[in-house]
Amino acid sequence: MNVALRAGTRRGLTEFGISLRTPGDVLFIVLGVVVVGVVLFLLRDAEVATGVPTAWFVIPSVLTIQLAFISTYGLASVVVTEREDGTLLRARALPAGVPTYAIGVTVRTLAELVCTVVPTLVIAAIALGGGFGLDPLGAAFVLGVLVLGTVALTPLGIVLGTLFRNPRSVGGWGFLILGAIAFASGLIQPISTLPPWVQPIGLALPLYWIGHALRSAFLPAEFGAIEATGAWQPGLAVAIVAAWAVVALLLAPRLLRRVARRETGSAIEARRQAALRRA
Amino acid sequence: MNEAIVVEAEGLRMRYGAREVLAGLDLRIHRGEVVALLGPNGAGKTTTIELLEGFRRPTSGTVRVLGEDPARAGDDWRARVGVVLQSWRDHARWKVGPLLEQFAALYAGVRAAGRPAPYDVDELLGLVGLAAQRGALVKSLSGGQRRRLDVAIGLVGRPELLFLDEPTVGFDPVARHDFHELVNSLSDFDETTVLLTTHDLAEAEKIASRILILDRGRIVADGSPIELSRQAAGESEVAWREGGRPHVHATADPVAFLRELLARPGAEITELQVRAQTLEETYLAMVARHDEAAGVDSAAAEGEMRR
Numbered sequence: 001m002n003v004a005l006r007a008g009t010r011r012g013l014t015e016f017g018i019s020l021r022t023p024g025d026v027l028f029i030v031l032g033v034v035v036v037g038v039v040l041f042l043l044r045d046a047e048v049a050t051g052v053p054t055a056w057f058v059i060p061s062v063l064t065i066q067l068a069f070i071s072t073y074g075l076a077s078v079v080v081t082e083r084e085d086g087t088l089l090r091a092r093a094l095p096a097g098v099p100t101y102a103i104g105v106t107v108r109t110l111a112e113l114v115c116t117v118v119p120t121l122v123i124a125a126i127a128l129g130g131g132f133g134l135d136p137l138g139a140a141f142v143l144g145v146l147v148l149g150t151v152a153l154t155p156l157g158i159v160l161g162t163l164f165r166n167p168r169s170v171g172g173w174g175f176l177i178l179g180a181i182a183f184a185s186g187l188i189q190p191i192s193t194l195p196p197w198v199q200p201i202g203l204a205l206p207l208y209w210i211g212h213a214l215r216s217a218f219l220p221a222e223f224g225a226i227e228a229t230g231a232w233q234p235g236l237a238v239a240i241v242a243a244w245a246v247v248a249l250l251l252a253p254r255l256l257r258r259v260a261r262r263e264t265g266s267a268i269e270a271r272r273q274a275a276l277r278r279a
Numbered sequence: 280m281n282e283a284i285v286v287e288a289e290g291l292r293m294r295y296g297a298r299e300v301l302a303g304l305d306l307r308i309h310r311g312e313v314v315a316l317l318g319p320n321g322a323g324k325t326t327t328i329e330l331l332e333g334f335r336r337p338t339s340g341t342v343r344v345l346g347e348d349p350a351r352a353g354d355d356w357r358a359r360v361g362v363v364l365q366s367w368r369d370h371a372r373w374k375v376g377p378l379l380e381q382f383a384a385l386y387a388g389v390r391a392a393g394r395p396a397p398y399d400v401d402e403l404l405g406l407v408g409l410a411a412q413r414g415a416l417v418k419s420l421s422g423g424q425r426r427r428l429d430v431a432i433g434l435v436g437r438p439e440l441l442f443l444d445e446p447t448v449g450f451d452p453v454a455r456h457d458f459h460e461l462v463n464s465l466s467d468f469d470e471t472t473v474l475l476t477t478h479d480l481a482e483a484e485k486i487a488s489r490i491l492i493l494d495r496g497r498i499v500a501d502g503s504p505i506e507l508s509r510q511a512a513g514e515s516e517v518a519w520r521e522g523g524r525p526h527v528h529a530t531a532d533p534v535a536f537l538r539e540l541l542a543r544p545g546a547e548i549t550e551l552q553v554r555a556q557t558l559e560e561t562y563l564a565m566v567a568r569h570d571e572a573a574g575v576d577s578a579a580a581e582g583e584m585r586r
Contacts, residue, residue, distance in 0.1 A: 095385050096388065
């Protein structure tokens with residue numbers, strides 16, 4: 001395990017280094033941060049109520065969406081793609097290969113996350129005039145929720161990556177579906193303003209609760225009224241996200257081992273042929 | 280140590296739905312052997328090698344590789360086995376050197392006591408002829424270079440047993456020759472056991488100490504290249520011209536036949552040729568014979584069904 005941890009961490013950092021040298025990947029990260037910067041700059045003087053900047057609403061949503069797209073969507077696309085191109089089978093042929101691979105993709109995702117969330121927080125702090133309006137306890141809570149959210153969503157990305165076979169379906173549909181889930185989770189507009197049949201979907205998934213926990217740190221107590229719970233429930237939110245984290249952490253290694261076990265050279269060759277026919 | 284059995288399979292059957300790919304395969308490979316699994320496409324070569332690598336489980340039968348069931352074996356076992364599969368496309372964005380270093384670290388990390396350290400990456404790259412490509416991106420390699428990288432990855436842990444599935448596809452003649460030298464040196468100096476699949480007969484003849492011909496999921500011939508040639512009906516072809524007319528005669532004992540032919544009084548023999556059957560002819564004869572037999576089988580089966 002020690003070997004996998006060391007080799008996997010190095011592998012993840014190498015892969016992230018490769019990303020940093022790949023214009024497309026860098027553009028993806030930079031664009032995400034720039035869009036956030038522009039939005040927050042435009043909203044810099046807006047207030048939803050006296051003394052309550054609109055940015056306090058926007059920042060929790062932005063962070064949650066970044067978390068979801070990088071951890072879940074990004075990781076799932078990597079796993080599906082690398083399953084098709086034989087990386088996973090290669091891992092299987094090597095001693096300690098599969099755990100090394102799993103740690104590698106996770107580390108790479110965490111590095112990407114840090115490189116997105118940290119600049120976002122810096123930009124947000126600047127847009128809010130040099131701080132978040134959080135006391136040290138609130139700031140620690142926000143960081144804790146981000147870490148917990150990552151722990152829940154990263155293995156979820158691996159799980160989703162093992163459930164789908166075609167990289168294109170994850171790349172295209174996955175993006176749209178995650179967008180729809182972000183909407184259903186009240187990250188675009190408050191969940192209480194969504195159609196009643198959409199609300200349970202959002203409430204069942206972890207994104208709403210990550211957003212809820214973050215908002216509870218930024219916004220005053222009376223704003224809890226617009227939440228599905230009618231008031232801030234940071235404890236409940238953390239518990240639900242933690243439950244998701246446990247489920248995902250239990251499932252991810254099992255599913256990854258399972259799909260790795262099913263990979264064979266002939267299966268990859270067959271998929272390669274299928275891909276050539278599609279192209 | 281020389282006699283140690285490295286691979287042992289008994290009664291291997293593999294079925295994908297209704298299609299039987301392996302129909303009861305028995306196989307034994309000893310340490311230091313270079314065995315070529317030869318056969319037409321669809322003969323079951325890749326399935327056999329994937330069973331031995333532990334990537335598939337047989338429908339029935341037993342497999343022991345280096346004393347363990349490959350489908351259940353752990354990392355220590357993996358570290359003793361090198362695998363080169365068909366059609367790798369992975370790690371396209373990596374550079375050659377760092378990729379090999381990463382894999383070498385895995386072998387170094389799980390290495391059991393008494394096992395040699397993995398190859399030094401520079402040494403290995405020199406060995407497979409990729410020294411100049413150390414800093415190149417994997418995706419920039421040519422087909423043959425990519426294949427040599429695959430072989431290097433299979434070798435990096437100094438495996439006791441190396442599996443190669445169609446290793447020289449896409450090689451130019453020079454690369455192919457170098458590869459054959461490399462395999463020979465592995466078995467000569469390191470006692471590495473090598474099992475490779477190929478449908479190139481000349482290749483099998485050149486590097487294998489033993490050839491197994493596989494067809495329709497059965498081993499139809501097993502022996503050294505020379506034994507196989509002898510086994511193949513064992514006939515030579517004698518051709519000559521006598522009185523302006525060409526003659527051809529197939530015989531198991533060309534020397535006796537020639538003695539008789541030339542000793543005949545008044546014989547005016549010209550353009551005399553004696554040709555021993557090549558392994559290629561043997562191979563084609565075997566596959567053809569096997570086809571015929573299968574044809575009879577299926578005709579019989581059809582007859583059964585009609586009744």
